[in-house]
Amino acid sequence: MAAAPYDEMRMAGDGTRDHYLPFSRWLESTPQEIIERKREEADMAFHRVGITFAVYGEEAGQERLIPFDIVPRIIPAREWDMLSRGLRQRVKALNAFLHDVYHDQEIIKAGRIPAEHVLRNSLFRREMVGVDVPGEIYCHIAGVDIVRAGEGEYYVLEDNLRTPSGVSYMLENRKMMMRLFPELFGQQAIAPVEHYPDMLLENLRSVAPAGVADPTVVVLTPGQFNSAYFEHAFLAQQMGVELVEGTDLFVRENRVYMRTTHGPKRVDVIYRRIDDDFLDPLAFRPDSVLGVPGLFDAYRAGRVTLANAVGTGIADDKSMYIHVPEMIRFYCDEEPIIANVPTRELRKPEDLKYVMDHLPELVVKEVHGSGGYGMLVGPTASKDEIRLFRERIVADPSKYIAQPTLALSTCPTFVESGVAPRHVDLRPFVLSGKEVNMVPGGLTRVALKEGSLVVNSSQGGGTKDTWVLEH
């Protein structure tokens, strides 16, 4: 048995880390019944508010709550300072990379990333080559998944540059904690996160097409049966902008309009929560009923801004992940502040051999997969699962990458048997416009099953409020 993983609250011996002392004292002095009651209150409130998500593969229209845990994940100021610098650096490099691969491809010419990794990748959007986007910004909203391992060092697990979700839970979790335990917020200086929607709107307005004085922003959703519909509606409401579906928009003479009771109204910036493939049936999947015919032409003509840009998938693909440190060196001329998890690519024969020999120790992921689907967690998988996965790898090794099973840090969490350590990760939301910005913290996800490392809500994960201390 390996050493116990790093715990966010408790030290290896028996002590409590300094930044958790006030909370820990509060937890010990608060009667169990009160905490139980508050937990029930939280559950009821989330149900009433309807903060639910749909699970694919279950009966249509099924809605579930994402379990909320009342023990916060607390991050000391100096750690957040390092993380925020690292995130800024990383997202700047990713934006620079996206602009580069769709223009001069300097990084390929310089031999820093193999051409075929980019050009033969199905996520490379040829349609975007030579297209200029406002401010050269591609990933306006990035969700960068960060984990902690070993002695507490941070790693980037993956970059989500397409339509990352979860920020509504970050905001609702904070609201819930302030409602349930207002007294806690007097004990420590906890950085606020409530202004995220304002920052987002400001960010979106800042990337409007040139010459638009008072840009109209909308949120484009696939509709109310999408798993993240709650978040789409929530963000539109918080920003005070329209939530639209594809059928609410139309394009005429390369300009985008929405249908209103007062006739057509121009739209300048679309915060779209629809995948590239479904955006425009004329440009991408012709069977898409979610999109807007002609949207891509209007976009290419610079008449409307899409956030995120089309084609960002090339930068957050798991096979491109291994190149991000090199992107940081190339575009920023700096060393990465937050490290990558050491990753093996199964398309390389030597890596493939190593992985096949060590499957029970490794985490293997599909390069294009997301949401925790299509992955193998070696140490917790059964012999049969490993055997089946081995067959899938042999069929097409280039579809997979492998990483060591990180001993993800744990955080005390309420479970049936009381408070017990459960593995957590962190998804900060990084906004890029005129500048790169973020609210302190992000969404902490927690794997509620004992020993589980999978924090995805679709796989039984929960969430916590995330506190960044101001000093």
Added chain:
Amino acid sequence: MLSSTADHLYWMARSMERAENMARMLDVTYRMSLLKGATQEPFQQWSAMLSISGLHYEYTRDYGDVTADKVMHFMALDETNPSSIMSSLHNARENGRAVRGTITSEMWEALNATWLEMRARREAGIPADGISAFFDWVKERSHLSRGLTHGTMLRGDAFGFLRLGTFFERADNTARILDVKYHILLPSLTDVGGAADYYQWGALLRSVSAFESYRKVYRDVITPKRVAELLILRGDMPRSLMACVHEVNRLVQEIDGPRSRELQRLVGMLYAELRYGRIDDVIGVGLHEYLTSVVTRLNAIGDEINRTYFWASDEPAA
């Protein structure tokens, strides 16, 4: 405002109002059927409930003969009946969910909580001694929803479409309930001026919360003619046709759209007739004939509301 948003808001309010009206109608029918000396057999009372909603065919197909229990189940709890309380609350919630960014969070939470509780109540079934309590609950949830609309919504087009849905649905309902109940209580219109069965007419008035108002306005025995006047022509009676159409008329002026001329004309004409109509003329035409014509004209107005606000075309405003 987005045409689709306006559509959802309008139907959210209409569905909630419909749930309330259905509860009112079922409640009054239930109470009337319990009264001794009912002028008609209970069978006809319940059968009339089906006529109001035009659901005779579906009912007979799925339920067979008409009994109080079965009609109540069909009208209150059956999800396959699009006009049932269950379906209406579900529609209200789903329409609200589609525009939860436009309505206030208090409104959404109330709608959602109503739906969650309705589901639980259906699972549990409505106890025989809790029928009126159930209908009261539906009415309360509708009052809450309307109160929150008033107390928390920004005054603007969104508020206008919610009000439009509420008053349009209510106008339609008042016309229908009056027509059907009048028929049952007074098969021949010869004695329309005479005194009526106090309890039966009292129950009808109560179903539209008009019993106390009647007392205040007329200070006299209940006569069918006055009931008709109160529910059709009195502008100060909040569920009367006059009051509802007055609101609809005001709203279609306020929510001015590029294509709203025809809508304003249709509503304006109906409003003028109610505003300057006299009850003797209504009775002269024949109450049933009069109300049938009102329902037909409301249908035309409903179609025009769709055309004006919701079926947005790509063409710029004329």
